[in-house]
Amino acid sequence: MPQTLYDKIWNEHLVHQQEDGTSLLFVDRHLIHEVTSPQAFESLRTSGRNVRQPNLTLAVADHNVPTTDRSKGISDEESKIQVDTLEKNCKEFGIQLFDMNDKRQGIVHIIGPEQGFTQPGTIIVCGDSHTATHGAFGALAIGIGTSEVEHVLATQTLIQKKSGNFRINVNGTLPIGVTSKDVILQIIGKIGTAGGTGYVIEYAGSLISSLSVEQRMTICNMTIEGGARAGLIQPDKKIFEYLKNKPMSPKNENWEKAEEYWNKLSSDVDAKFDKEITLEGKDIKPMVTWGTSPQDVVTIDGKVPNPEKEFDIDKKNSIQRSLNYMGLKPDISVKDIKIDKVFIGSCTNGRIEDLREAAKILKDKKIANHVSAMVVPGSGLVKEQAEQEGLDKIFINSGFEWREPGCSMCLAMNADKLKPEERCASTSNRNFEGRQGRGGRTHLLSPAMAAAAAISGSLDDVRKYQN
Numbered sequence: 267m268p269q270t271l272y273d274k275i276w277n278e279h280l281v282h283q284q285e286d287g288t289s290l291l292f293v294d295r296h297l298i299h300e301v302t303s304p305q306a307f308e309s310l311r312t313s314g315r316n317v318r319q320p321n322l323t324l325a326v327a328d329h330n331v332p333t334t335d336r337s338k339g340i341s342d343e344e345s346k347i348q349v350d351t352l353e354k355n356c357k358e359f360g361i362q363l364f365d366m367n368d369k370r371q372g373i374v375h376i377i378g379p380e381q382g383f384t385q386p387g388t389i390i391v392c393g394d395s396h397t398a399t400h401g402a403f404g405a406l407a408i409g410i411g412t413s414e415v416e417h418v419l420a421t422q423t424l425i426q427k428k429s430g431n432f433r434i435n436v437n438g439t440l441p442i443g444v445t446s447k448d449v450i451l452q453i454i455g456k457i458g459t460a461g462g463t464g465y466v467i468e469y470a471g472s473l474i475s476s477l478s479v480e481q482r483m484t485i486c487n488m489t490i491e492g493g494a495r496a497g498l499i500q501p502d503k504k505i506f507e508y509l510k511n512k513p514m515s516p517k518n519e520n521w522e523k524a525e526e527y528w529n530k531l532s533s534d535v536d537a538k539f540d541k542e543i544t545l546e547g548k549d550i551k552p553m554v555t556w557g558t559s560p561q562d563v564v565t566i567d568g569k570v571p572n573p574e575k576e577f578d579i580d581k582k583n584s585i586q587r588s589l590n591y592m593g594l595k596p597d598i599s600v601k602d603i604k605i606d607k608v609f610i611g612s613c614t615n616g617r618i619e620d621l622r623e624a625a626k627i628l629k630d631k632k633i634a635n636h637v638s639a640m641v642v643p644g645s646g647l648v649k650e651q652a653e654q655e656g657l658d659k660i661f662i663n664s665g666f667e668w669r670e671p672g673c674s675m676c677l678a679m680n681a682d683k684l685k686p687e688e689r690c691a692s693t694s695n696r697n698f699e700g701r702q703g704r705g706g707r708t709h710l711l712s713p714a715m716a717a718a719a720a721i722s723g724s725l726d727d728v729r730k731y732q733n
């Protein structure tokens with residue numbers, strides 16, 4: 267029977283299946299951070315259990331770490347406790363940890379791939395919703411809850427029910443000024459935040475194949491914003507080349523065996539999908555969110571919606587609530603929306619290609635006087651490479667702050683927060699009410715679009731800064 271890529275990975279990891287479909291899956295890789303792991307370790311301790319296979323778990327502190335001078339430690343007591351607890355737990359249970367001062371430290375979904383810990387055909391889990399990022403490598407990557415973190419630590423297995431198969435084809439090429447961030451925002455705008463519920467999405471088509479590894483990571487990262495359980499892209503030579511010689515990648519004859527297996531990881535030609543849609547690259551423009559959900563998207567040359575034009579009362583009320591929170595009036599041009607802050611970073615857009623993209627726009631330019639802007643590299647290795655390429659100088663000369671790696675302003679769990687009613691052009695993944703700070707207003711966009719907004723002081727069309 268023809269199988270999808272998801273089917274193949276699932277079946278190869280299936281340990282047991284009950285009559286109601288509840289299944290036990292073997293987990294190849296487990297990533298943990300300081301926020302969702304403390305309770306799991308405490309439960310292990312209380313029940314007298316050990317970590318089943320500590321060599322298959324990798325830990326890093328990212329959500330609570332400061333992005334300013336770390337020689338002073340962590341000033342916030344709650345954040346300090348969480349980071350210190352992670353260090354204590356990893357030492358006690360024999361788990362490898364990249365601590366706050368380790369060059370390899372960074373956002374969990376960036377350090378996994380760059381270490382070669384992430385590999386095709388594996389099941390990867392993490393107590394974090396954006397674990398879907400690793401699907402760019404042809405891995406089944408699932409975000410899990412704290413109780414599930416404990417279960418994986420104790421048993422190296424995960425209880426799941428199989429999802430449906432949903433394929434999204436994107437064909438053609440990226441128009442000028444359009445990035446993978448725009449592609450995924452367009453997709454979420456089309457299917458809605460519930461459009462992927464009950465499915466694992468496989469991204470396919472000529473445009474997806476043409477994307478770099480890091481661009482694919484951005485696509486898969488935001489799969490969860492479309493409601494899906496996970497996102498997958500068939501691994502190819504770009505993936506293999508990226509992983510080759512990474513510290514935790516297979517070596518010598520094991521590499522040859524791994525590559526032979528990875529080459530077989532694709533959906534069969536006649537595999538059946540439960541749901542399928544197709545988009546054309548030529549129709550995609552630079553995108554930005556206007557509201558309080560990732561599905562609230564519009565092209566940069568568009569306008570904020572008017573609730574009075576909606577016949578559906580629920581949709582009308584939803585638009586009005588978002589407009590009220592965002593402090594926006596109906597029908598205004600998106601390019602008339604003035605911003606206060608710019609954030610470039612996060613597990614969505616904190617990699618080296620993202621920083622290059624923004625730096626290209628900012629080179630020899632200054633940001634608007636009223637704008638406060640920061641760049642937060644996704645890892646210490648990304649930061650090091652950016653500095654070797656002189657990107658940090660471009661950012662600093664333009665008026666940006668150059669920070670230490672971490673989740674930073676993606677979410678209000680550290681010192682980097684918006685004040686009430688501050689408006690931010692952000693390369694992160696969520697624009698929920700209070701996501702970047704109580705009362706903060708977030709507009710999601712690509713790194714290049716964020717750079718353009720920083721220069722003009724308002725949401726702006728990056729295409730005018732490109733040749």
